[in-house]
Amino acid sequence: MAAALARAGMMPNARGHGAIFTLHHVRPKQSRPLQPSGHLEVTPDFLGEAIERLSAEGYEFIPLSDVPARLAAPTKQPFAAFTLDDGYRNNAEYALPVFARYGVPFTIFVTRGFAERTHSLWWETVAELLGREREVTFDFGGGSDILDLTSEARKFDAFDRFSSYVLEVEESTAVSRVDALARKHGIDPLKITADLTMNAEELRSVAVHPLASLGAHTVSHRAVARLSAEDARAEMKQSSDWIEALTGERPQTIAYPYGSRAAVSERDYAIAKEIGFSVAVTTQPGTLCAKYVNRLTGLPRISLNGYYQQPRYVSALASGIPFVIGR
Template identity: 55%
Template sequence: MKQGLARMVRNNIKRAVIAGGLNAAHVLARAGLMAGARGRGAVFTLHHVRPKLERAFDPNAHLEITPGFLEDTILALERGGYRFVPLEDLPGCLVSADERPFACFTLDDGYRNNLEYAQPLFERYGVPFTIFVTAGYVDRTHTLWWETLADLLSVRREVRFDFGAGAETLATGTLAQKQAAFDRVAAHIHSADEASAVAALNSIAAEQGIDPYAITERLTLDEDGLRASINCPLASLGAHTISHRAVARLSDDEARREISTSAARVEAIAGRRPLSFAYPYGFRPTVSPRDHRLVADFGFAVAVTTEPGTLSSGANPHALPRISLNGHFQNTRHVAALASGIPFRLVAR
């Protein structure tokens, strides 16, 4: 329990330090310092967009923002002189003579609340957006393990899990213990064979009366929902693999199959081949130069990571950084600071 409490304290301190750094970057940006760090523009990453539900245990809170914060972000960028462009237009924007900064909005995984809460705001302000489709979620053949794990730990005071050396019992009675268990299982999923680890988690959840596939159905858009979304001329669909596994950890054949089959699935829904791709997870080491080459070979014009940063004219269009709209930092000062590029420039020094 002491280790779990220490972890929670460290996380709180980390968030406070990040918030302080973002506030400082905002001051520098307002003063006109380090203006070159802004680059040509930025791509923003969203996941859930929905009214906040208070949950005692909420390990995925960073993956959701409120509709109000999204609207505030759009308005703040407008005041900052940003123009909103479709993600597929980025290669042209990066070499354009138009010096106005641009912003793109992307939503990963295809959650139902994207259609219910985010799309009306994008329509109201004329903002193009791209939803990245995980085909296994659309077809209800794969599960969102982080949502399954959160639901499981929320209702259990202990959980048995096999990390490769035999099943062991994880205490999950307190919030600190739940978070420690979540972090440990997540690390295992990222370090082991991902498909097998997720299957094991799904089995444990099912034994406790939790249906991981029902979670997928409840949270993500089906084919009809995605078609309803792209009835909006501002919307486009991008590919996000079949299984949402880290592409860099797959064999060449598996990686090709995940990328090409997901593109075909999106084409079947949208009626046209997708021009954009998002790497699942998107951070190093879940993406590799091999993967950049593969998406280029399959004809994608743009591929995005979750490595943080703004965009420069020389950016690799198949390894573009994005700025996460993080549920822990729903403050327009923080958005302005991130869009300025100053935090990324300072960290790189």
């Protein structure tokens, strides 16, 4: 419906001046026992189709760091900036060649703890655990629960329970307990981190590409809104310090982990500005209009959803109409 409204010229102001797109995994379709985060995966072919569709609709592709200038002095031509979260190795293996083919700049947001192999990707750990087991026992806070994993639906329900647990209790403690459960079942969470994400040397190699930029994504990938102001500031600053030491350039941009309204607050927007970031992005959906000139450390992004890998959906999202209707 949104694409049809846009083609009909309805709600033209919803498009704003442009949009920031967010990706996570970019890789060929995977065949795995459980894929609860399938919405965070797109194929290289779809990424290329998305770029072609936006180009056909007149978008100019710009680095994320150029967004403030474009919002301050907008042109008639809309802009698009591409970002990728977490520093997955497939970003270099599959996404970079697509961006290079079309000459599209992009920013990879790096979680220091993943690159240094000191922190796990709990959602990947849980998916691996639930995908291979038929039953697990875990205490979510009310005593031990035995989780029946004998069907895909039950596995997805269990994944939702673990997700709620991590995002509702003290996060580092929750992740530590999830990791301990995984190890009990023969899974090494830090090996998953090493298998999926780039290390320092790989990131350094990507950073020298003329189209690539590295942005900060904290140290531990915890929701900053749930941390003290001191800890939130340390997570952001230490992530930035590490990237500067790695590449010789201080990152101008940061993405807040998770990026939802519950995961990042007005306090955190102010901290990011104080630290010196020129742009900070959330995962709250929307296009960019003039009001964001004064809110550059709290910008929305549009997620390219793995469940909707058709160019028409890119057009619909870029129109901004779904977000206006949603509000």
